Amino acid sequence: MSNNGDAPAWPPVIARARAPWPLRARDALLTLLAWFVLLWVLRDALLTLLAGISPETAARTADWLEHRLSPLLGHLVPVAPSAFWLELSDFLVVAALFVAWLAVWGWLNRKQLQRQPPAAGASDHASPAALPPHEQFAAAGLDQQAPLWQQTRRLHVEFDDAGRVLQAHDDDAPRV
DSSP states (O other): OOSSSSSOOSSOOOOGGGSOHHHHHHHHHHHHHHHHHHHHHTHHHHHHHHHHHOHHHHHHHHHHHHHHHHHHHOOOOOOOHHHHHHHHHHHHHHHHHHHHHHHHHHHHTHHHHHOOOOOTTOOSSOOOOOOOHHHHHHHTTOGGGHHHHHHOSSEEEEEOTTSOEEEEEETTSOOO
């Protein structure tokens, strides 16, 4: 919860000690499974990246993986380094242009990006203090009906176009 007690803290944080162990075990298992799936999907790209850096290491890694995981991965052939860098050069240029554009945009908008959000509950226009219920009823000219309205569970209120109360009745009571 937050300091002022009326709004929950965001983002909600569940302390590790308060999470039940099956929940933590499930999260750990799903995280490991997600990483395994990601590595499996990117296996050829990772071997190609490794081949671009060191062809000998890529060949040894492909042989090791193929020997141990051949039913799952199939035959792995690393790409030659020259082909790797030739294919990758276009993507590197696009990435460099994107980074340059993002850096320039960030520099030009640094004032806006450095602004801090207002504190919770703070605003330029202070709201008036809430009236106690009896004063609210008196201001609306309904002070004689206050006890009935405060004790009812469901109240049906009808308003006119100006926002004044026309009539109100307890939904459980018969209408008159």
